[in-house]
Amino acid sequence: MTGIKIDGKEIAQHVKDRVKKAVEELKAQNINPCLATVLVGENPASAAYVRTKHKACEEVGIITKDHKLASNITQTELNETIDNLNKDTSVHGILVQLPLPDQLNEFTTTSKISPLKDVDGLTPYNVGLLAMKKAALVACTPLGVMEMFDYHNINLQGKNVVIINRSNLVGKPIYHLLLERNATVITCHSKTKNLEELCRLADIIITAVGDRTKFTLTPDMIKEGAIVIDVAISRNEEKLVGDTDFDQIIQKASFATPVPGGVGPLTVAMLLKNTITAASLNIQLGQ
Numbered sequence: 001m002t003g004i005k006i007d008g009k010e011i012a013q014h015v016k017d018r019v020k021k022a023v024e025e026l027k028a029q030n031i032n033p034c035l036a037t038v039l040v041g042e043n044p045a046s047a048a049y050v051r052t053k054h055k056a057c058e059e060v061g062i063i064t065k066d067h068k069l070a071s072n073i074t075q076t077e078l079n080e081t082i083d084n085l086n087k088d089t090s091v092h093g094i095l096v097q098l099p100l101p102d103q104l105n106e107f108t109t110t111s112k113i114s115p116l117k118d119v120d121g122l123t124p125y126n127v128g129l130l131a132m133k134k135a136a137l138v139a140c141t142p143l144g145v146m147e148m149f150d151y152h153n154i155n156l157q158g159k160n161v162v163i164i165n166r167s168n169l170v171g172k173p174i175y176h177l178l179l180e181r182n183a184t185v186i187t188c189h190s191k192t193k194n195l196e197e198l199c200r201l202a203d204i205i206i207t208a209v210g211d212r213t214k215f216t217l218t219p220d221m222i223k224e225g226a227i228v229i230d231v232a233i234s235r236n237e238e239k240l241v242g243d244t245d246f247d248q249i250i251q252k253a254s255f256a257t258p259v260p261g262g263v264g265p266l267t268v269a270m271l272l273k274n275t276i277t278a279a280s281l282n283i284q285l286g287q
């Protein structure tokens with residue numbers, strides 16, 4: 001069989017159209033949704049991601065504030081920047097681009113962000129709400145993956161899902177979102193023993209390893225008609241690649257995402273959506 005390509009750009013455009021309308025409604029109430037980004041150091045990939053996020057904000061009318069900090073700043077200095085953004089009532093969402101330089105601690109940093117402005121869903125408060133099915137702000141990539149399922153009316157109830165990733169930004173939040181939809185979810189990682197066997201049993205595989213020297217999902221590892229969501233992105237001889245080769249996997253899968261043009265555009269679109277959610281939360285709570 002040849003499956004259906006899940007076109008991330010097309011789905012992201014639908015999300016952006018909805019966000020654009022929400023921005024107009026907020027502006028009519030004199031609220032100008034604003035996202036502040038914090039980029040520490042000069043990692044070119046991180047800088048490029050932040051630029052993409054700013055451009056997307058601009059497209060839908062969200063204001064951005066760009067904080068670029070030197071690679072050698074201290075944790076105290078970074079905390080001060082976040083405190084100031086927490087207090088700034090014109091800022092609705094705060095995103096600290098990860099990874100951070102070695103002298104800075106990711107948990108300390110993201111925990112400092114006000115949960116009401118936490119557009120990455122990384123604060124302990126929002127992670128706790130997610131685990132209890134009460135989250136308003138959830139990490140963008142997992143939300144993007146759920147948007148893909150919903151766009152294609154993929155029913156998750158009772159489906160066996162294998163996630164190959166256990167990070168705070170991807171694997172763990174996706175686990176909770178899928179569980180809420182009554183899927184049976186297995187989270188795999190570098191120490192999982194029978195990964196290929198588990199993949200072959202899965203109705204849906206969500207893979208986010210991002211290193212082809214460690215892992216490639218090949219067609220022999222999936223069952224006929226499986227759904228494959230490739231969250232990974234890495235460079236292979238200057239080409240952007242995921243954990244699988246789309247042209248091959250689509251011969252056996254019922255749905256699959258390409259890289260690039262799959263999950264990536266949706267991650268950005270969901271950041272815009274989260275910024276609007278954060279703006280609404282801030283208004284409701286009179287901040």
Ligand code: GUN
Nearest residue numbers: 095096097098099120169
């Ligand atoms: N680095 C890679 N992906 C992300 C993301 O979704 N959010 C943040 N803050 N940093 C990232």
